[in-house]
Amino acid sequence: MKKTSKLKHLIHSQNLEFLMEAHYGLSAKIVEEAGFKGIWASGLSMTAAMGVRDSNEASWTQVLDVLEFMSDATSIPILLDGDTGYGNFNNARRLVKKLEQRNIAGVCIEDKLFPKTNSFLNGEAQPLAEVDEFCGKIKAMKDTQNDDDFIVVARVEAFIAGWGLMEVLRRAEAYRQAGADAVLIHSNRSDMTEIEIFMNEWNGRHPVVIVPTKYYSTPTKRFRELGISVAIWANHNLRASIDAMQKISRQIYQDESLIGVEGQVTTLEEVFRLQRADELQAAEMKYLPSHENIQGD
Ligand code: SPV
Ligand code: MG
Numbered sequence: 188m189k190k191t192s193k194l195k196h197l198i199h200s201q202n203l204e205f206l207m208e209a210h211y212g213l214s215a216k217i218v219e220e221a222g223f224k225g226i227w228a229s230g231l232s233m234t235a236a237m238g239v240r241d242s243n244e245a246s247w248t249q250v251l252d253v254l255e256f257m258s259d260a261t262s263i264p265i266l267l268d269g270d271t272g273y274g275n276f277n278n279a280r281r282l283v284k285k286l287e288q289r290n291i292a293g294v295c296i297e298d299k300l301f302p303k304t305n306s307f308l309n310g311e312a313q314p315l316a317e318v319d320e321f322c323g324k325i326k327a328m329k330d331t332q333n334d335d336d337f338i339v340v341a342r343v344e345a346f347i348a349g350w351g352l353m354e355v356l357r358r359a360e361a362y363r364q365a366g367a368d369a370v371l372i373h374s375n376r377s378d379m380t381e382i383e384i385f386m387n388e389w390n391g392r393h394p395v396v397i398v399p400t401k402y403y404s405t406p407t408k409r410f411r412e413l414g415i416s417v418a419i420w421a422n423h424n425l426r427a428s429i430d431a432m433q434k435i436s437r438q439i440y441q442d443e444s445l446i447g448v449e450g451q452v453t454t455l456e457e458v459f460r461l462q463r464a465d466e467l468q469a470a471e472m473k474y475l476p477s478h479e480n481i482q483g484d
Contacts, residue, residue, distance in 0.1 A: 293338025
């Protein structure tokens with residue numbers, strides 16, 4: 188099945204489904220091996236891994252380069268966190284074209300202004316896009332896609348910006364009518380109350396995606412009860428790897444030795460396995476001239 192169709196199935200499945208964050212080829216592969224059916228290419232995580240801020244400091248083509256490695260390394264679909272679409276409708280539709288060329292299954296755009304800032308940084312101070320302008324962007328993206336199953340998710344930032352339920356509903360409905368395949372309702376509260384009141388009013392109109400980073404203590408069964416389609420674990424590979432890298436760097440710095448760490452880190456054999464070194468060895472046997480043949484020339 189095409190990656191786009193796989194993501195479409197996830198979004199329309201009757202069960203709660205999950206996307207797990209990855210931020211480069213290796214982490215994408217690790218997500219697939221863990222059993223996940225899809226990947227969230229997180230803007231926060233990809234930019235943090237590049238050493239820059241989540242404020243469009245990385246150009247969209249630099250993001251595309253990372254995505255290409257992620258896509259090549261995996262067979263499960265990737266949903267790109269496409270920020271605001273990196274400009275107006277024209278930039279966003281060109282993004283769709285380039286994503287399809289790289290076999291990325293879908294993109295999520297948020298109704299903020301370029302350059303954006305992460306929702307958890309001073310969220311209420313962030314201006315939102317005009318609804319009509321954002322709807323035009325969604326339409327342009329849907330009109331541009333070649334593959335009918337390519338997914339566009341519209342992310343509503345009105346709760347984050349402090350606008351309240353009526354504005355969230357107005358925007359979600361407008362984005363649904365503009366052709367978005369799902370709406371992502373974001374909240375920075377530590378409980379799920381905003382999502383709950385939205386789901387009650389929304390009444391199953393269209394698939395809903397959530398990012399429970401801040402309300403992490405809510406049991407997953409509550410997402411199911413509310414009829415959420417997809418939950419995104421948005422940044423946990425990044426955060427786990429930061430912790431691991433900080434610990435190992437500090438220890439090696441202090442010890443000036445590897446004696447104490449060898450047993451704590453992944454073996455080189457595991458690194459080679461993840462890189463599929465065996466496939467290259469087999470290919471060399473098949474395609475490189477053998478030593479005897481070279482000598483015989
Ligand atoms: C991301 O992962 O970059 C997201 C989700 O956009 S959040 O950080 O919660 O805004
Ligand atoms: Mg983001």
